[in-house]
Amino acid sequence: MLAVSTSPYAGHMLTRRYHHGDLRATLLVAAEEMLREKGVAALSLRELARATGVSHAAPSRHFKDKQALLDALALVGLERMAGILEGASAPDGASLHERFTTLARAYLDFAVHNAELLELVFARKHDPDVSDQLSAAGERMVLTIVRPITDAQAAGELVEGDPWSIGLALGASLHGIAAFTANGTLSPEAAIASVDEVVKHLLYGLIPR
Numbered sequence: 001m002l003a004v005s006t007s008p009y010a011g012h013m014l015t016r017r018y019h020h021g022d023l024r025a026t027l028l029v030a031a032e033e034m035l036r037e038k039g040v041a042a043l044s045l046r047e048l049a050r051a052t053g054v055s056h057a058a059p060s061r062h063f064k065d066k067q068a069l070l071d072a073l074a075l076v077g078l079e080r081m082a083g084i085l086e087g088a089s090a091p092d093g094a095s096l097h098e099r100f101t102t103l104a105r106a107y108l109d110f111a112v113h114n115a116e117l118l119e120l121v122f123a124r125k126h127d128p129d130v131s132d133q134l135s136a137a138g139e140r141m142v143l144t145i146v147r148p149i150t151d152a153q154a155a156g157e158l159v160e161g162d163p164w165s166i167g168l169a170l171g172a173s174l175h176g177i178a179a180f181t182a183n184g185t186l187s188p189e190a191a192i193a194s195v196d197e198v199v200k201h202l203l204y205g206l207i208p209r
Contacts (some may be wrong), residue, residue: 012188014154016202021192023054023058023062024062025051025082026052027052027059027062027063027069028038028072028073028076030051031043031047031048031055031069031073032073032076032117034047034048034051034099034118035073036114036116036117036118036173039116040070040119043066043069043070043098044066044067045060045063045065045069046183047058057165069132070120071124071131071134072125072171073117073120074120074121074124074134075133075134075163076117077114077118077120078121078134078137078138078140078141079119079137079140080110081107081110081118081121081138082137082141082144084106084110085103085106085107085110085141085144085145086144087106087198088102088103088105088106088107090102092128096158096203097199097200097203098150098158099148100148100151100170100202100203101195101196101199102171103144103145104174104198104199105178105192106194107171107174108174108177108178108191108192108195109192111174111175111177111178111181112178112181112182112191112192113188115178115181115182119182120180121138139151142164142167145162145167145170145171146164146167149163149166149167149170150163150175169202173198173202174195174198175192177191177198178191
């Protein structure tokens with residue numbers, strides 16, 4: 001059996017024999033688990049067929065090649081991340097700091113627990129041959145960070161300026177912390193605990209006030 005964790009299927013088990021249901025979804029669940037355990041280099045349609053107990057030809061009916069499978073996985077990651085960020089709302093009346101901390105914590109929580117998937121997401125998102133569907137999903141994800149910035153600017157809570165550049169500073173900081181977590185420099189707990197301080201520095205700077 002393949003235990004699936006930190007995904008929408010957490011708490012369920014995927015058997016090596018596929019019997020019924022949506023084969024494409026089953027293949028993607030197994031592919032994500034293989035990506036997490038062995039990395040992108042070890043992922044193949046043949047190994048995926050073996051893991052799910054279907055014929056070697058079955059996965060190719062849904063993914064013409066490995067690249068198509070990776071694109072589908074990247075789309076899963078982008079859509080899941082966008083949904084998580086869109087749902088990361090602070091209570092009504094929350095301060096700017098609280099709102100951005102809530103968003104940043106959601107981003108970093110996803111990033112540190114889905115490092116391999118996130119690496120794939122960014123690799124495919126910026127590929128010149130990226131599909132329109134993947135490109136649109138990437139834009140939706142980025143907008144979850146940019147939209148709160150433009151809202152805060154409209155309310156006079158943030159300085160004027162290109163919201164995409166401001167969003168880049170926030171995203172780069174969080175992605176850097178996630179990278180430190182992936183290479184073992186920081187524990188996931190320490191990374192999540194750092195969010196409040198990181199947001200404070202980004203909002204108010206480092207010069208004494």
